[in-house]
Amino acid sequence: MSFATATSRAASTDLLNRRLAAGVMLSIVLHAMLLLIRFGIPGLGLPTPFAPRPVTVTLAPPLPPLPSPQLAEPVAEPLAPMLPPPAPSGMRLVAPAPAPRPAPVVAPTPKPKPVKPRRISRPLSPPKPVEASPTPVIAQDQSLNDFVVPLQQPPEAAQKTIDPKEAQDGADDGAELRAAQRLAESKREQEQAAAADAKAAQEAQAKLLAAKQAEDDSRRQAEEASRAAAETQAQQRRAEQAALQQKAEEQALRQKAEEEARQKADELAARQQAQDAARQQAVERAAQQKTEEAARQKAAELAAQQQAQDAARQKALELAAQQKAQDAARQKALELAAQQKAQDAARQKVAELAAQQQVEQAARQKAAEMATQQKAEEAARRKAEELAAQQRAEQAVRQQAEQAARQQAEQAARQQAEQAARQQAEQAARQQAEQAARQQAEQAARQQAEQAAAGQRERERAAAAASSGAGIGGAGPGGAGTATPRNMFGSDAANRVRELARGVDLLSGDPPRARTGDERGGRRIVLGPGERDVPLRMYADSFRQKIERNGGLAFSPQSADRVRIEPVVSVAIRSDGSVEDVTIVRSSGQAETDNLVRRIVRLNARYSAFPPNIASRYDVIEIRRVWSFAETLRLLEELR
Secondary structure, eight states, rough: OOHHHHHHHHHHHHHHHHHHHHHHHHHHHHHHHHHHHHOTTTTEEEEOOOOOOOOOOOOOOOOOOOOOOOOOOOOOOOOOOOOOOOOOSSSSSOOOOOOOOOOOOOOOOOOOOOOOOSHHHOHHHHHHHOOOOOOOOOOOOSOOSSSSOOOOOOOOGOOOOOOOOHHHHHHTTTTHHHHHHHHHHHHHHHHHHHHHHHHHHHHHHHHHHHHHHHTTTTHHHHHHHHHHHHHHHHHHHHHHHHHHHHHHHHHHHHHHTHHHHHHOOHHHHHHHHHHHHHHHHHHHHHHHHHHHHHHHHHHHHHHHHHHHHHHHHHHHHHHHHHHHHHHHHHHHHHHHHHHHHHHHHHHHHHHHHHHHHHHHHHHHHHHHHHHHHHHHHHHHHHHHHHHHHHHHHHHHHHHHHHHHHHHHHHHHHHHHHHHHHHHHHHHHHHHHHHHHHHHHHHHHHHHHHHHHHHHHHHHHHHHHHOOOSSTTTOOOOSSSSOOOTTTSSSSSHHHHHHHTTTTTTTOOOOOOOOOOTTTTTSOOOOTTTTTOOOOHHHHHHHHHHHHHHHHHHGGGGGHHHTTOOOOOOEEEEETSEEEEEEEEEESSSSSHHHHHHHHHHHTTTSSOOOOOHHHHSSSEEEEEEEEEEEEEEEEEEOOO
């Protein structure tokens, strides 16, 4: 299985390598095509970025020549020495010059006629035929000039006129000669510039041919050709800048030389400036179109390159997805094989477990037989222990009964003594109360008798004054009578004492019964199993939880086995959480256990204080519960 997996992986790796090589070759071909489209192939007629683009400039027609008056013979002036052209700096961009044409025949300049006293100017020289000049080159001087440099003036605009007034004064005798000299100098400069442009164009053409030949090589040569083309463009830009700078410098020199002529021909200069502005705009538009076309071509190349890269990336993603699917299939096959192997192992494990279970079953049967025998022996031993424990328990019960009888006898003696003392105290209290009641009754009777006598005297005086014929104390049906009033023998307080004394049997020896919690003012309550007050039950539960949590530390489970009777205990707790009393309502039969209960209650004190809603109603709460000593101590509610 491992050999098949290795073979499939090798096959998938070869397929992936072939697809990757195909994608790389496709990318190389697309890039080569883009480079060929960008730089062109000679002989195929494809557009190239180095093809010269002619610039068409339309000039305004020259002014009509004025009638030529007779001029005086000009005096030859020494020519100013020509300054050498400045060294080119920066970058020049030179367009390739067309093939040279035969120079046209220039007509000779006519000689001036004898000068008359008054004359006017005439054309300096007949117009010369316009030679085919190379494509104008835009140049920018790197130095900042304070004046505007106009472009080259056309030959047609070289005609100058002489002001009649200046001609009369003889101030422009040598103007024609200077103009001819300037034209000759301008022509020589143009020829030099044309030769330099042609030379630069030939160099650029040679570099272009070398770059085009390098494009036909392999991918690496194509990349080198692209870099060479970029360098060629940079050199061309530097050449154009140098040519433009040189042109600007030449124009500055011509401007300085022709400053006087421009001052005399303001109107012609203004027209010429307008023509120059139009020509400059045309050149700028041509340059802008060229820049836009180059930008569009660059954008198209980038878009094509991006598309090729996207296609290659998509192809790579597809290959990766196929590889991932193949890996998933292989992983699935491996998982199935592992699952099959696991199932085989599981079946073998089940068989082993079945055999082991049979062995264990036999061992369990053997152990069960031994356990049965041990249980029988244990039962016999437990029976003997139970008999011994029963005998000990009976003996303990007899001892407890004897002790309980002694305690009851002692308690009965104490109760009789206490009862006798209470009876004596109550008898003394009753005697004192009777004596006080007799004294109060006698005093009240005296007061009542005095009040009755006073009232009788007042009634007698009133009766004697009211009726003269009536007898004192007359008897009869209509008489007033001598009935004794109800309160004649005592006051109202004495009567109330006598009424209270009627509820107490003064001759019996039994004391009055003790009042319950409700009879003692409602400040004490006994919590039984039927209590429904939620705050009281919650407080009782907190007491139970504390006893069960901490009470188990005071006894051992062995001592719990000796407890045969579960005691009933009532614990009285004050409002501050202190223990008022611990009462064993039903004893466990063992003094040790009862003392243990009291010790547990005392050790866990002080308990929680009463909440405000309980403290406002009760001062003491008696919690009565059944204490169960099993494996753990538990407090249970008593069932009645």
